[in-house]
Structure formats: C-alpha cells, structure tokens
Amino acid sequence: MKHLQDFAYIEAVMQAGSIRKAADDMNITASALNRRIQRFEEEFGSEIFERLPRGVRLNPAGEMLVQHFRAQVSDLRRVQSQVADLSGIRRGHVSVACSQALIPYFMPEQIARYRVSHPGVTFSVSVRDREAAERDLSTFRSDLALVFEPILLVDFEVLMSAPQTICVLMRDDHPLAGQSVLRLRDCLDHPHVVPTRQYGVRHLLDVAAARGTRAIAPVVEADSFDFMRHYVIHENAIAFQIPIGLRLWPDSGMVALPLSSRDVPSGNLLLGQMRGRTLPVASARFAQSLRLALEAIA
Amino acid sequence: MKHLQDFAYIEAVMQAGSIRKAADDMNITASALNRRIQRFEEEFGSEIFERLPRGVRLNPAGEMLVQHFRAQVSDLRRVQSQVADLSGIRRGHVSVACSQALIPYFMPEQIARYRVSHPGVTFSVSVRDREAAERDLSTFRSDLALVFEPILLVDFEVLMSAPQTICVLMRDDHPLAGQSVLRLRDCLDHPHVVPTRQYGVRHLLDVAAARGTRAIAPVVEADSFDFMRHYVIHENAIAFQIPIGLRLWPDSGMVALPLSSRDVPSGNLLLGQMRGRTLPVASARFAQSLRLALEAIA
DNA sequence: AGAAGTGATGCATTTTTTGCACCACTCTAG
C-alpha cells in the first residue's frame, strides 16, 4: 500500500537502529531515507527519532506513532478482508500465536478442519510463551493467541476460556501409574522433569509447591514439552502437561493422570485478541471455530 | 499529512459525485485525479467507485474504506495530540455537536471556563438535531456530542447522562403562571408552540399526548427554540424547553414551570462519543469537564 | 441530432524523489 510506505521505512529504521543500515535493508540510499524521515517529522509536527552519536532510536512520540501505524495497517487488512469477503472470495490470512501444548495435536487438527470448508484461507502459526504471545497481539504480529495461563496484560481481550487440569505423564510401569488421581507430594517423591519458568504449567506448580513443604526439584528442566514427553520414556521419570497437549492411545506404554485439584488448581487455556480490535473476517471466523472446539473439550 | 492525500481526493470525489467536479474543487486536473483513483483501486485490490453514466458513487467496498480512513485520520490526530501533550504543549482542538438547547448558555459558559485553564485549545461547535449529532460522531466529524434524548445508534457511547424535566415557558401574566407544577392537559388547553418532530422535547410530548386523550395542536411549529422563546412574548402562548436551555432572571417577565412527571417523563441529556474510539487528550479532558458540570446540575 | 455531461488515455511538461559526493561530528582502536 503506497500511502504507508513512510511507515515501512520508519519501521525499518527503528528495527535497524540506524538510518544507513535501514537504507541498506530497504535497497535505498541513506540520503533519500534520511530526507523521507526528516520530511515526515516535519509534517507530523514532532521528531520521531532521537539522534544518538551511534545511530537513532525511537523517542516516546515515535513509539506512539508506530503503535498507531501498526493498528492502521492491521485495520486496513481487515477492510481488505471484508471487501474480499463481500465479493464472495472467502480468502484471507490468519496468524495465531499459541502455547507449545497446542502444537502437536490441537492446532493442526483445527486448522486442517477449518481449511476443508475455507480452502482460500492461509495460516501462520507461531509458538510463543505466554508473555511473547501477548506481545505479538499488541504489536499486531498475530491476530489471535491461544495461551495457557497468560499474564493477562491490558491489551489481551479474552474471547474464550477453557479450564485445563495439569496431568502427570509417565510410563505405564511407573510406580504411580496405578492411581486414578495423583497428589502433588507423591509426584515430587519421584524424579520429575518440569518446564522452565516462562510456562504456565510451571507457574502453577511453583505456586502449589510454595504452599506446601515439598519443593520442586527437577532432574531436568526444559523449554520443550516434546523433549519432556520423550525423556520420561528413558529415565522412567514423570512430566507435567495439560490434557490438550496429550493424545495417548492404549498401547503407547504411557499414561497421563490428573493432579488433584486440592493441590494444584486448574489453569485456563485462553483464546484472546488485541483489545478493542476488529479482526479480519477470516480471523474472526476461525476464532469462532476455535471457540466451538474449546467448548466441546470443556 | 502527506500519506493521506489519496483519502482527501477520494473523499472529495465521493462528496462531489463526479471526478471532474472533485478535480475542480481540489485544484487539480480531472485526468490526474482519475489516475490517482485508478492507481489506488489497483493497489487496494478492488474498485472503490461505481462508474455511473452521470458520474461515480462509492460502492460498498468504498464505503468501508472511507470509514476506515476516517477512523485513521481521527486516530492520527489523537496521536498528534498526545505527542503535543507530552511535550507539555496543552493544545489541541475539540469539536462538539450539540442540541440547540445548549447553545445560548451552557456551551458558551463551559467552553469559556475551560479555555481559561487551557488557552491553547480551540473549539468548533455545531448545532445538530439528535440524529445528525450521532451521524457526526460516526463519521468522525465531531469528537463529542451533547444531545437531548438521542435515538441511540450503536455507535453512540454514553459518557454521561443528566435528566432534564421539560419546562413550560410563558409570560408571567399567563393564566397558568401561578402554578408550581403543570399538568400536560392544562397546557394543551392554551395556545402552544412546539418544536418540530426531529427534537427530543417534541418526541416526549408526542409520546405523552398519545397516552392521553388530548392531542397536541400547536399554533406554531418551529425548529428554533430561540424563535419559540420570543414568540410566546407576543401571542401570550406557551412553549416547551428543557431547563438547561433556560436562564430566567426575576424581572424578565417570563416564567418557566416544570411539567408534571406523571404526564411527561424526564428526558436525558446525554454526552457521548463514537463507540470504542480513543479521544484526543484535549477532547477527553473537555469531556471530563463537561461531566463534572452536568453532575453539578443533576 | 446535437449538446453537455461523464470517465479514460497518450504524450509532453513539471514536480518530486533519489543517488552521489561530501561535510561535520563522535566514538573506538592502536
């Protein structure tokens, strides 16, 4: 879009940290880029960048402006999407940031199912911890976020909530495998692997452990649930995961048992968008589809 | 703002109904304007105007686009206003659409009072009936609207509400002048002047009259409260107005008496903005100032 | 049938943007 070219340049400069580097990235001369920015600042009525001896950096005015432009670009896409929709085109693009737990089963299933009836819609999926997911929303990098126990920044508008009880994953020959519900203290008696602190599962475990006397003493700490799931096969340890990230068939040699709600409260899987934003049709429809799917789970 | 020039042209064409007329308005050649629009439509990915034999008209896509652009311009002003504010400039512009009743006393007082502490802030005031006021909000022509009994479209977000009992205005030698509260049927026995149907006062009277047996039979119907106020001096008739539009001093020869709430319910004076919009600092602050003033009245 | 509208288009002209060379300046490495 031609009239947003200045923004593209501004964003490039912001990202590169210097006009010359940005000019190089954008295949343009530094002088031309420099003058574009000067001209824009003059029209805008205020400087956008601080001139430092080693480059430039957005000043507060610039940060507000960039946020404005991002919202603007996002809204323009929404309009284009709606225009395409009213000519019956049913196409568009949906970008989703989601927690790791949703990567192996839930998201692929949902997206594939949606694309059966909307083959013109394309997707981008980003794995993000709960903090990064919310940042993606507020910078308009993602339309939707599906996150377990987010920090809930002000920009996060909840579209749907689904409770998830943390489960304990282990081999079926593990001593605890016979029970139906597990107490946290029993789990901590056995070698356990836990996610790193940025994850909601770990956060809930930390809070729960702090209430009791037993501390979490992981034999392995990892930021990949995929890794943890495979690790417990080798050292007969236990791992933690939410049900939506698990799919155990009878002969897999693994079992997953829920943690007692007396010890660890259920967390929530939240579907959200940037607060106040009107989503493009494709994203809004896919969000609705996710809502139905999450309702079916709960 | 340079990057919104296309929008200025598009709006001009929309307003003029033809490219040539718009080109004339904008001091540009029709061919140049024509090509700008063609280029824009190509970049946008869809036609914006219907080409009719006698000119052009926005198509649905174009209407969505114009709405988008208006929101965009409005938001850019908000950003500029905030930028100016953070450098301590305390300037800006506030546009208000308001009912006629507020024109003689309330708005001048409020604006003058606000400008004492914020001399850098400028104002534009438009008299609008309740329907036009809401349209002004949703097309971003006004930041705020202060209207008596609006129709309440979806785009109208209420910021403050103040009840207003309809008063009957007459000369102090009028037969009814001695009462303290008036019944509607008594009023209808005397020659009365009423506002035209677009006004909230008339609407409330119509509804009230429909409940009883007495019909409204105005000797004069007018769309100017100023006219009506002066008319009752000449024919010793009665007129209707809400208290905020009245200021009677003892020796003026006029009295205003409230209508009984048994006959005519109180209407509401509503301060509102475009739903979901973030107002520029100046407008938001002035709205806050109006809220306090309205609270003091109620 | 003709006049007066409309939007579209090819081509020369004008305006704007860009690229190049260079300046003034600040840091850092030797």
Added chain:
DNA sequence: CTAGAGTGGTGCAAAAAATGCATCACTTCT
C-alpha cells in the same frame, strides 16, 4: 593522540513520478 570507521545531514544533478492538455468513447437530456 591520532587514524579510521561509524553516524546523520546537505548541495546538486539525474531519474522517476505526478500532472496538465488534448482527445476519445460513451450516455443522457434537450
């Protein structure tokens, strides 16, 4: 302390883009 490699800023000529003019094809109303 100096030399070099960064940085943003600027004058001037070349390139690119937007504009104006003349004209076409078409519809509507007189």
